[in-house]
Amino acid sequence: LTDICSDLGDCQRCKLASGRTHIVFGSGQAAAKLMFVGEGPGFEEDQQGEPFVGAAGQLLTKIIAAINLSRKQVYICNIIKCRPPANRNPEPDEIESCLPFLERQIAAIQPDFICALGKIAAQTLLKSDVPISRLRGRFYDYNGIRLMPTYHPAYLLRNPDKKRAVWEDMKMLMKEYRYED
Ligand code: URA
Numbered sequence: 001l002t003d004i005c006s007d008l009g010d011c012q013r014c015k016l017a018s019g020r021t022h023i024v025f026g027s028g029q030a031a032a033k034l035m036f037v038g039e040g041p042g043f044e045e046d047q048q049g050e051p052f053v054g055a056a057g058q059l060l061t062k063i064i065a066a067i068n069l070s071r072k073q074v075y076i077c078n079i080i081k082c083r084p085p086a087n088r089n090p091e092p093d094e095i096e097s098c099l100p101f102l103e104r105q106i107a108a109i110q111p112d113f114i115c116a117l118g119k120i121a122a123q124t125l126l127k128s129d130v131p132i133s134r135l136r137g138r139f140y141d142y143n144g145i146r147l148m149p150t151y152h153p154a155y156l157l158r159n160p161d162k163k164r165a166v167w168e169d170m171k172m173l174m175k176e177y178r179y180e181d
Contacts, residue, residue, distance in 0.1 A: 118152025
């Protein structure tokens, strides 16, 4: 992971470089069995250089605690490592520039499970254009890793009625995770 981060360097591979404060590489356990992949840094993440530390991040921390894990036991990162202006969705060229680094992170960590948070993460990793509402709720194979798509915590903040679905997804994930122990 240290090599990947140093290869990323002071990355200027896409136009997001000009607006960022910090690259948000990822954080957590390098030998994690479970990786959470979000979309991209928001305001707080850009300020601090850490993934999921804003409002959505606090909800993610609770979700992780609800499956009896801590942020230190899992690895958390994003599809793109720099904040898009006004938190717009990442554009295809930005994803294309950044994805090789995430792919290397996944290859280095070799998790048993990936939880893809929201449409951008799920559709990018699964190379799919199926809506997240239809992708979620089951495991997919991602290069031999079991991948569970679920709703993004920022979406849950706006749509609390979707928390039940995420809890169903997390229960499936937890069951398989414990089975691997
Ligand atoms: N939303 C994301 O997708 N990632 C973060 O790191 C923070 C908010």
